[in-house]
Amino acid sequence: MQQEAVYRDVVAEVTGFLESRCRQLEMAGIKRDHIAIDPGLGFAKTPLHNWQIIAGLQRLRDLGHPLIIGHSRKRFLREIVGTDPRCILQATVGVGVLLAAAGIDVLRIHDVKAMRQTLDFWQRNAVGSDPLA
Numbered sequence: 276m277q278q279e280a281v282y283r284d285v286v287a288e289v290t291g292f293l294e295s296r297c298r299q300l301e302m303a304g305i306k307r308d309h310i311a312i313d314p315g316l317g318f319a320k321t322p323l324h325n326w327q328i329i330a331g332l333q334r335l336r337d338l339g340h341p342l343i344i345g346h347s348r349k350r351f352l353r354e355i356v357g358t359d360p361r362c363i364l365q366a367t368v369g370v371g372v373l374l375a376a377a378g379i380d381v382l383r384i385h386d387v388k389a390m391r392q393t394l395d396f397w398q399r400n401a402v403g404s405d406p407l408a
Contacts, residue, residue: 279319286331289314294338311341311381322351329370332377345383346370368393376401 282288293312300310314335316325325346328335335342346352347367356362364386371382371390375397384390 280321280324282324285320285324285327286334289328290331290334290338293335297338297340307340311343312338313343313345313383316344316346317349317351322354325349325351329373329377332374332379336378341380342378343381343383344374344379346374347382347384347386364389372397 293314297307297310297312301307312335314328316328320328329346332342348363352366352370353363356366367384367386368389371384372393374382375394382390
């Protein structure tokens, strides 16, 4: 799939593709509020492309559809932290918090319990409440 990873501006091109597909779905009778989008991290993208998409998530959010991200255990994380499963889990959870902070609607994740515990902890502290309460 990496052979297909040729983009001038990956965020603009993925956003344009998804916008076009959403329009086609609506023209086919699918209700707008029944459409969610996924930029496809890891699919026909280099690790740099994946990070560029994460950095440019607002452009995808501007399309006005719920946004799904599947970053769990992806190669672009392993290239940074190596192959130790604990490190991959930590990277997955860390990026998951970044994505949640960016307002992502759905995180597609393998390690649900670890992600849920971390998000619960983050949400308790992000709003300034007592984390020990």
